[in-house]
Amino acid sequence: MTTARSSRASKRALLALLAAIAVAGGTRVSAHRLDELLQAARIAIEPDRVELEMSLTPGTAVADDLIRQIDADGNGAFSGAEKQAYVDRTLSALVLRVDEGPRLPMAMASASVPDAAAMRTGDGVIVLRAVAMASSLSAGSHRLFFRNEHAPANSVYLANALVPESDQVAVTKQDRDGDQRELTITFAINGAPASTSRWVWIGLAGTLLATALLSRRRHAGHEQVARATSSG
């Protein structure tokens, strides 16, 4: 297993080297995003929380810059602490506010950082998932403000609201700045305590319970009748 893993690692390192040679040698590796970091944010608003997913895809020409930012000791490999430090720095550069209130604290839900070789080939994507609790949101209209302040020098941005899972939340408008570093999502919270489908399930459960109780009563009645006839 270790051999297979080290063989895969060697292969990746070779691919990274080949990609680096191609870039350094002036071979245009197609025109895929070479000299930019693509930062894509997806924001899901639910009645009690905001979920943020960020993917960061470095072009092959900027991969080494990013690798240097992560690989603090310069040994060519990312330690757990180095990955965590980069992820924390990135998260601290992301701003979420609801209704012009204070910055929402975000907790990291998960993060994956590929190895340096994958980044150099152009196939390495860093993915962060964070959650901010927003339990105090009242029914009515609200605005969620998002701003991405991470690595502005060489980045291009995408920022989108996802369709909410809950039918208690409806996104009504999205406003962005020209390059999508900022996104303001206007959304409405429906005050209904439970979704339509939840009411269907509650109704179904109630019907089943009532049917079970009636059937039990009828069964008990039959037993009483049976006991009465047998004892007679």
Next chain:
Amino acid sequence: MPASIRTPLIVAVALVVCMAGALAHAQGKPTPADTTKQVVAAAQAVVATLDAAGKTKVQFPFGGPQRTRWSNLPSPMFERQGLKLGDLTPPQREAVTKLLTVAFSGSGYKKVTEIMHGDEVLRQRGGGAGRGPAFGENEYYLAFVGTPSTTTPWTLQFGGHHLAINLTMGGSQATLAPSHTAAQPATYTVEGRTVRPLGAENDKAFALINALDATQRGQAILNYRIADLVLGPREDGKTIQPEGAKVSTFNASQQTMLLEIVREWTGIMNDAYADARMAEIKADLPQTFFAWSGPTTAGSAAYFRIQGPTLVIEYAPQNGVDHIHTIYRDPTNDYGTKFTRK
């Protein structure tokens, strides 16, 4: 999507598919079920040309990771699995060509081969020379995810740089979602003839944006730059909030123009599959949106998106008009999830 909406939607889609099949049968056209039989026979003919190692290479389990493994990147930046065209003997390659011509429409096969030939042009211009990324018509891969069957779902995967076709068939039903088409160079010449693999998508979209009135255009045109695909490779299972102009505000002619754009993607599939899919998309037009980012003068680089309850199409120029990426998705049926839902 809430279950209260999903169940009637599934029933409606099933009805549309059945009606399309019945209509095709009545008109003497091949039905989707007939087409699946032909595709399965052609896939089995490919397998029959392979030795044991080749059979192992082409076949993957339906529930395994290969199902969602695809990329816009060239090999070996992205390591593809399956049968590599460049490794095949002439009879094997002929069998693969036959399979693709059965599974795809005439225009779909033409589009796919023009994308591949564009990559060959890139190679001949010196891209990927030496030991760098590999370009060219030999760098495309075929895989079967699930055993080719006329009844149970399986996926025909065909792709390489700038191409990822995922055609999942489940008996009389088929979906192309998700599939990625792209082109670089977006325009090239072969024997004096100009080839634009994604030219029709581009031209039809510019025609539509310029056919909208000022109010509709004001709603369709987004005031921010979209530099890349939002739902490209790796972005499975996400549904973004739709934006742009509601297609319900379009007149009949504008709606027809929009459907003709959509057909550039759905029409990659064999016509029997594409007709059924287009009926479904047409039924959803009242809930569909058309969004645009960039200039509206033909020949410019502009992004557009068509999004409905079962559809997302994105067309995204990459820093100019000579390099285009696109994506086609069905958020309710990527990889044929509807065909396996119990």
